[in-house]
Amino acid sequence: MNTLEVDVAIIGAGTAGMSAYRAALAHTRSVLVIEGGPYGTTCARVGCMPSKLLIAAAEAAHAAKHADAFGVVVDSLRIDGAAVMQRVRDERDRFVGFVTEAVDNWPAEHRLRGHARFLDGHTLQVGEHTRVAARRIVIASGSHPNVPAEWRKAAGDRLIVNDDVFAWQSLPQSVAVLGSGVIALELAQALHRLGVRVGLYGRSERVGPLTDPVLQSATRKVFAQELPMRLGASDLHLQRVGNEVAVRVGDEDAAAEQRYEWILAASGRPPNLQALGLQQSGLPLDTRGVPLFDPGTGQIADSHVFIAGDA
The missing domain is CATH 3.50.50.60 (FAD/NAD(P)-binding domain)
Structure with missing residues (x-):
């Protein structure tokens, strides 16, 4: 079992986790970002960015359909669904590439692969290979689609x-x-x-x-x-x-x-908190198991743990 001791441990390398990493570096070089899934952020892979690409295609079709109001007559509007989705995927992959390149350029000692769970308020178990003791912890574990x-x-x-x-x-x-x-x-x-x-x-x-x-x-x-x-x-x-x-x-x-x-x-996205072992953290939780935090600062009660992003 490997053991690490850091000033700041960040759970999740999505948009919020990357922002937390940059903010933490302004105060210390002893930072560790823990990620158990693919790099690339929800926003870039399946969220804001590809949805806006789809919306851009839709707006182009909508504008063409109503162009006659401006004296521009589109005789035959044909939407090539395969071409629309090819462009969405191509541009999405380019965006994801920018994000993964940024993470790959972080120092190796600032990255750790594996799923994290709390052993106590200051200690995280990552996979079956590493135990991390952290003075500060940021939970940026994202969310997942709700499917009844x-x-x-x-x-x-x-x-x-x-x-x-x-x-x-x-x-x-x-x-x-x-x-x-x-x-x-x-x-x-x-x-x-x-x-x-x-x-x-x-x-x-x-x-x-x-x-x-x-x-x-x-x-x-x-x-x-x-x-x-x-x-x-x-x-x-x-x-x-x-x-x-x-x-x-x-x-x-x-x-x-x-x-x-x-x-x-498309009925909401609950936070990815179930596998974090928050019951072992000593943090105050609401009836859904979500930590009680200050919405202005992200700080959980008066603890050394913060929560950010979709989580």
């Missing part, structure tokens, strides 16, 4: 999450987007503008992150003008039918159901 078990059971391999969209070789014929948050709205609108038949189903009446009731009302109207939306669809029934999935809300009869090639689960 009943959806997975009903849809099987026809159910995907946002991470999977950016591996598509071409655009599908139809997608049901389950969720009405930011990720759901971005992908639903982009796919719709690229010619995919989309249905968006929201559990509540709320659309996006806005909390002001007037803005919520306006947002619902704006999106409903373009997207087929079913809000307040908390009682959702999915049924696999061949290579499609039938979606029905509540006690609607079979005639009201819609069938889709894919079901995209």
Whole structure:
């Protein structure tokens, strides 16, 4: 068993972990970043960056479709789904390359591969090979898509999450987007503008992150003008039918159901905390097992441990 002692240990080399690393270097060279998964950040691989590439293609199609308002007539609009997704993947890979190159250029003694878990408030076990004693610890372990078990059971391999969209070789014929948050709205609108038949189903009446009731009302109207939306669809029934999935809300009869090639689960991203052994850390936790932290500083209670990013 290897043993290390550092001033700052950072769990996760995603966007938040990389930012924490740069900030820590302003105070000490005794920094260690621990990562158990691939380098490249969620943002670059499957999040903000590839989604904006898809949105850019969708905006180009949308502009062409409405160009006649400016006296520009597009006689025949054709969307090449394979070319759209090829560009998304190519540019995504380029972005990821920048991030991995940055991490690869860190000193070797600042990087450690393996999954970390707390043994006590100052000690981390990394894999089965290294024990790390740290004066300060930053939890930047990211998040993962929320997929209710009943959806997975009903849809099987026809159910995907946002991470999977950016591996598509071409655009599908139809997608049901389950969720009405930011990720759901971005992908639903982009796919719709690229010619995919989309249905968006929201559990509540709320659309996006806005909390002001007037803005919520306006947002619902704006999106409903373009997207087929079913809000307040908390009682959702999915049924696999061949290579499609039938979606029905509540006690609607079979005639009201819609069938889709894919079901995209976009119903939130819980933090990656379950495998960290936080119960051994002595940190105060809420009922979900999430540390109680100051949202302004990220400090957990008055401890030497901080939390950052999606976690």
